[in-house]
Structures are given as structure tokens and as C-alpha cells.
Amino acid sequence: MSDTAQKMHFHVQAQRVDAHGSLAHCKEAKLELDTDLAGRKDAFNxxxxxxxxxxxxxxxxxxxxxxxxxxxxxxxxxxxxxxxxxxxxxxxxxxxxxxxxxxxxxxxxxxxxxxxxxxxxxxxxxxxxxxxxxxxxxxx
Structure with missing residues (x-):
């Protein structure tokens, strides 16, 4: 059995929405990201x-x-x-x-x-x- 067959793999895709935030996607979930240079209170930086x-x-x-x-x-x-x-x-x-x-x-x-x-x-x-x-x- 190869070494890579035993390892878990994870995939996340992120994209810029606008100057105030971005979205990350994984499986069937999405997460709003604070990528605003001024910061946001409604998302994780x-x-x-x-x-x-x-x-x-x-x-x-x-x-x-x-x-x-x-x-x-x-x-x-x-x-x-x-x-x-x-x-x-x-x-x-x-x-x-x-x-x-x-x-x-x-x-x-x-x-x-x-x-x-x-x-x-x-x-x-x-x-x-x-x-x-x-x-x-x-x-x-």
C-alpha cells in the first residue's frame, strides 16, 4: 500500500467577494471571511x-x-x-x-x-x- 493511500486529504476553496470580505467553501459548507483591511465584526479574520x-x-x-x-x-x-x-x-x-x-x-x-x-x-x-x-x- 502506498504512503499517500493512508493519508487524509483536505480541500478548501476561497474567493474574494469584494473589498470587505471573502468566502471559503468546503464540502457543502461555506464560511464568510473578514478580509476587509478595516476589519469586520460579523466574520472571522x-x-x-x-x-x-x-x-x-x-x-x-x-x-x-x-x-x-x-x-x-x-x-x-x-x-x-x-x-x-x-x-x-x-x-x-x-x-x-x-x-x-x-x-x-x-x-x-x-x-x-x-x-x-x-x-x-x-x-x-x-x-x-x-x-x-x-x-x-x-x-x-
Whole structure:
């Protein structure tokens, strides 16, 4: 079996709508993008999309590992804060807080966090190029 047969492939198409925004298409979904130089409040800009991608990766990882860990939860929230440096332009750091509503013991909560950090595709793509750190805690 060839190496490429085992790899997942992803396709996104984006197009400029006008000077105020763009659209990205994937599968049957579309996402309005803030590409206005003045910014927009009704769409994600590229830096916010990166943070959203990291959070989606974490959430998907949690969905993937909770059955394997026999981990019961009621809800999960992820709060992210990114800091952008100007020269060269890049996301300097991303700090996150994962808040889990669960009755599971602290040991299993930390195991969940370890799995999120270890097996997230987007997480592991972003981590080498930025300071990516955070905590997991129980919702009170």
C-alpha cells in the first residue's frame, strides 16, 4: 500500500467577494471571511480563524478520546487568547483554557488534556511555530 493511500486529504476553496470580505467553501459548507483591511465584526479574520481551528481541533480530539477513556462529560468550553507580533508578522503565542463540566477525577481530566495535546493535527501543526500552552479545569 502506498504512503499517500493512508493519508487524509483536505480541500478548501476561497474567493474574494469584494473589498470587505471573502468566502471559503468546503464540502457543502461555506464560511464568510473578514478580509476587509478595516476589519469586520460579523466574520472571522485570519488570526481568529487560526484560533478557531485550534479550538475545533481540541474539541474534535475530546470527542474522539472520551469514549476510549470512558470519560463522561456534560459540556466543554475552550477560551483562547492569541498575541500577534508585527515583525515578522506571526502569531507569537496562543494561550488556552479548556473548561470541562464533568464528575471525572482529576487524573482522568489531566489524561484528557494530554490526549488533546498529543493527538491534535492542527494543535501539533501550530505548536512548533508558536508558544501554545494552556490548562484544563473543571467547571464549577
Amino acid at each position: 485570519p488570526a481568529e480563524l487560526l484560533l478557531a481551528a485550534v479550538s475545533a481541533c481540541m474539541l474534535k480530539g475530546i470527542e474522539r478520546v472520551t469514549p476510549m477513556l470512558n470519560f463522561e462529560l456534560r459540556s466543554v468550553e475552550i477560551h483562547l487568547h492569541g498575541i500577534r507580533q508585527d515583525v515578522p508578522p506571526k502569531m507569537e503565542s496562543i494561550n488556552y483554557e479548556i473548561i470541562v463540566d464533568t464528575d471525572e477525577p482529576d487524573r482522568k481530566l489531566e489524561l484528557l488534556h494530554n490526549n488533546v495535546r498529543k493527538y491534535g493535527t492542527v494543535f501539533n501543526t501550530v505548536a512548533p511555530g508558536t508558544i501554545l500552552q494552556g490548562t484544563i479545569k473543571r467547571k464549577h
